[in-house]
């Protein structure tokens with residue numbers, strides 16, 4: 688059975704990206720994937736700097752890197768902050784990028800995001816894709832930018848717009864059919 692790790696770049700209570708993560712968890716499970724859904728709040732790390740790193744790498748960085756290494760699929764839901772990737776996610780990726788073996792070269796990656804703006808995180812997704820690709824990740828092509836957030840979900844946490852429902856299905860298909868093997 689394939690395995691997936693899912694996470695969100697927002698640890699805000701009532702986060703829309705956490706809702707996207709939860710939705711993907713259900714969709715991946717329905718596709719026969721064993722899902723490990725984590726919360727970055729459980730992986731607290733100081734803002735990266737090389738002096739700190741020289742003293743000690745936080746235990747959370749090693750744990751998170753091992754999770755990224757040991758699943759077949761990694762799905763990341765990200766907010767967009769000022770047209771970019773939020774600092775929580777950038778910081779986590781920065782710390783684990785220093786871990787060996789690489790945490791980016793095993794899994795197939797999917798990225799998506801929900802934001803309050805009508806462009807629906809397409810700018811942050813573009814930055815995230817470029818950064819992950821730069822460090823060796825294979826990111827599936829579906830552009831899963833969703834917004835405005837307040838109009839996106841129904842009462843069950845499912846997506847209302849048929850085009851988004853199709854994109855989620857496409858993302859699940861890509862994540863379960865693409866392989867680095």
Ligand SMILES: Cc1cc2nc3c(=O)[nH]c(=O)nc-3n(C[C@H](O)[C@H](O)[C@H](O)COP(=O)(O)O)c2cc1C
Nearest residue numbers: 697699702703704705766767768769770802803804
């Ligand atoms: C510092 C900051 C910058 C933001 N910049 C953007 C932006 O560039 N584009 C956008 O669509 N929304 C922007 N937003 C609004 C977020 O999309 C909104 O807060 C969203 O709900 C965050 O995701 P979450 O619900 O998962 O926490 C910004 C929010 C914050 C706090």
